Amino acid sequence: xxxxxEQAWARSQGFFAEGxxxxxxxxxxxxxxxxxxxxxxxxxxxxxxSGMADTCGTCGAVSGAIMGLGLIxxxxxxxxxxxxxxxxxxxxxxxxxxxxGATNCLTxxxxxxxxxxxxxxxxxxxxxxxxxxxxxxxxxxxLELAEA
Amino acid sequence: MSxxxxxxxxxxxxxxxxxxxxxxxVLKAIAEARGVDSALxxxxxxxxxxxxxxxxxPCGALTGAIMGLGLIxxxxxxEEPRGAFDATVQxxxxxxxxxxxxxxxxxLTGCSLLTDEGRAAFHAQNQHDRCxxxxxxxxxxxLTLAQNxx
Numbered sequence: 001x002x003x004x005x006e007q008a009w010a011r012s013q014g015f016f017a018e019g020x021x022x023x024x025x026x027x028x029x030x031x032x033x034x035x036x037x038x039x040x041x042x043x044x045x046x047x048x049x050s051g052m053a054d055t056c057g058t059c060g061a062v063s064g065a066i067m068g069l070g071l072i073x074x075x076x077x078x079x080x081x082x083x084x085x086x087x088x089x090x091x092x093x094x095x096x097x098x099x100x101g102a103t104n105c106l107t108x109x110x111x112x113x114x115x116x117x118x119x120x121x122x123x124x125x126x127x128x129x130x131x132x133x134x135x136x137x138x139x140x141x142x143l144e145l146a147e148a
Numbered sequence: 149m150s151x152x153x154x155x156x157x158x159x160x161x162x163x164x165x166x167x168x169x170x171x172x173x174v175l176k177a178i179a180e181a182r183g184v185d186s187a188l189x190x191x192x193x194x195x196x197x198x199x200x201x202x203x204x205x206p207c208g209a210l211t212g213a214i215m216g217l218g219l220i221x222x223x224x225x226x227e228e229p230r231g232a233f234d235a236t237v238q239x240x241x242x243x244x245x246x247x248x249x250x251x252x253x254x255x256l257t258g259c260s261l262l263t264d265e266g267r268a269a270f271h272a273q274n275q276h277d278r279c280x281x282x283x284x285x286x287x288x289x290x291l292t293l294a295q296n297x298x
Contacts (some may be wrong), residue, residue, distance in 0.1 A: 015226070019225075021230070024226075038186055038187075039186070039224075040184065040186045040188055040189070040192075041188075042224075043219060043221075043223055044215045044218040045222070046218045046222035046223045046233060047217050047222065047233070052214065052241065053214075053233075053235075053237035058205060066195035067195070069195050070192040070193060070195050073194075074190070075172060075194045085194045085195055086195070086197075089195040089201035089203075090201045093200065093201070114238075
């Protein structure tokens with residue numbers, strides 16, 4: 001990990017500790033790494049946090065990284081190629097799943113955040129600490145792949 | 149459906165007929181409808197095309213709409229509550245699933261876009277036309293919910 005990527009890794013976890021949620025934290029850290037500021041950040045990521053608004057969907061850290069990869073090599077104008085972005089996105093999904101065994105919030109946390117029981121379990125087992133790892137690793141993997 | 153929302157639905161389908169993909173088309177149509185002009189749109193949405201880089205995951209039209217709702221009512225700081233916003237996203241997902249019976253690209257299209265066979269079937273079945281419906285409906289649902297829930 002380069003010093004700058006290590007810094008972004010730490011920043012993503014810092015955002016998460018400050019009260020930003022998973023998808024927001026990863027996207028903010030990747031944007032900052034690339035020197036991007038915008039009024040649409042992190043608001044565009046809010047609905048992806050906690051597995052798409054507590055619906056047991058894709059891990060928010062994963063979604064934040066996919067948006068972050070879009071900042072780096074997404075299509076800026078009609079007619080642009082998506083090949084580089086798709087390659088990075090798929091490599092990212094594989095690397096994240098290799099490390100944690102899944103890319104889905106329910107599988108990763110073991111908690112159905114759409115229920116009061118699931119939310120209580122999330123707090124009781126301090127799953128947020130694991131999510132901080134997902135946030136930091138998603139940031140690092142996305143940046144390593146983008147820089148590769 | 150208000151005239152403005154109807155226009156945005158038509159615009160999302162028009163963008164989808166251009167070289168923009170599903171998630172990009174929905175996000176851009178919602179941004180235009182709401183007067184949001186950003187150099188980051190639609191590039192933020194590219195990776196969500198085809199169920200995340202064509203991997204068959206969550207429908208790109210739906211994820212584009214989740215990004216669009218974020219433009220309208222997402223958080224600017226880590227202190228803002230998100231309960232009402234999350235409820236709107238949940239309504240969007242439930243509304244989309246009620247309309248089409250699934251929220252995943254693979255389930256909706258029946259085609260694995262990662263394989264040559266899957267892409268050939270996608271074209272042979274004119275699946276792109278159905279995806280245009282997902283694009284239009286996701287745009288309509290998001291803008292309607294944003295209007296009703298503000």
